[in-house]
Amino acid sequence: MSAAVGLALLLAGGAVAQQQSIIVQSTTSTANSGLYDHLLPIFEEATGIRVDVVAVGTGQAIRNARNCDGDVLLVHATGSEEAFVEAGFGTGRTDLMYNDFVIVGPEADPAGVGGMTDVEAALSKIAAASALFASRGDDSGTHKKEMSLWSDAGVDPTAASGTWYRETGSGMGATLNAGIGMGAYVMTDRATWISFENRQDYTVAVEGDETMFNQYGVIPVNPERCPSVNADAARTFADWLVSDEGQEAIAEYEVSGQQLFFPNAPTN
Secondary structure (H helix, E strand, O other): OOHHHHHHHHHHHHHHHHOOEEEEEEOHHHHHOOHHHHHHHHHHHHHOOEEEEEEOOHHHHHHHHHOOOOOEEEEOOHHHHHHHHHOOOEOOOEEEEEEEEEEEEOOOOOOOOOOEOOHHHHHHHHHHOOOOEEEOOOOOHHHHHHHHHHHHOOOOHHHHEOOOEEEOOOOHHHHHHHHHHHOOEEEEEHHHHHHOOOOOOOEEEEOOOHHHEEEEEEEEEOOOOOOOOOHHHHHHHHHHHHOHHHHHHHHHOEEOOEEOOEEOOOOO
16 A cells, blocks of 8 residues: 555545534434435535434334433424433423324225224224224334324223234334235324335325324433433534424425425424
8 A cells, every 4th residue: 555545544534533423313204204315415414414313113212312322312202202301311302393193094994984084983993893903012102192092082902902903013114014914004104104105005094183293303312311422413413403494404305296294393
């Protein structure tokens, strides 16, 4: 190796070492929908900060952040997020964006819920008909919301676990694939459904209930609890997401001509 080449490699290595990076513990829907593929190049170009995303269910993302395995938390279970901050693991939570949940089902519609806008009534009909329903069953934000809706409907579906109620223990895409394979209804966030390609004869059966609102929040991890956190870069990322530029970038992201997420960070 020549001295010139060696010097070039040394300088390149120094540049790489100096580049800041952060880890975002994230819900799967933001990753599976392609949102990060759209957002992160814009952010990195503006700041020089590289963002690595760990996409898991919300419950697991929160546990990972509690274990100091990340710099920023971006999930969709407001109550659990607020508890995370109250316990001192986050410096503060900010609303970021929203979409909604829907229930998708096969063309045969065995429970007769197609076109319903009352999710409690729809879930009651599914349970009464013992129609197959595939749940993530993984403590994700979607699963937490699903269980809350079953409770509001006065139904404990876990009592029927393994019969008409099937828990996959998997992410949203895998649960949709499993549910479609068995002809079951599935509750999903709309962004994942719009991006999902293996729909077969499935369509949205239940939508439009205000209780199916799906709020996302962003939380920098607290360096007082996690000294290894890259606090400055984490704050830069969180601030950019809720800035006019970040919010505009979120609003611009579309799949098949449909907007997937709707920014709603509070304005100053």
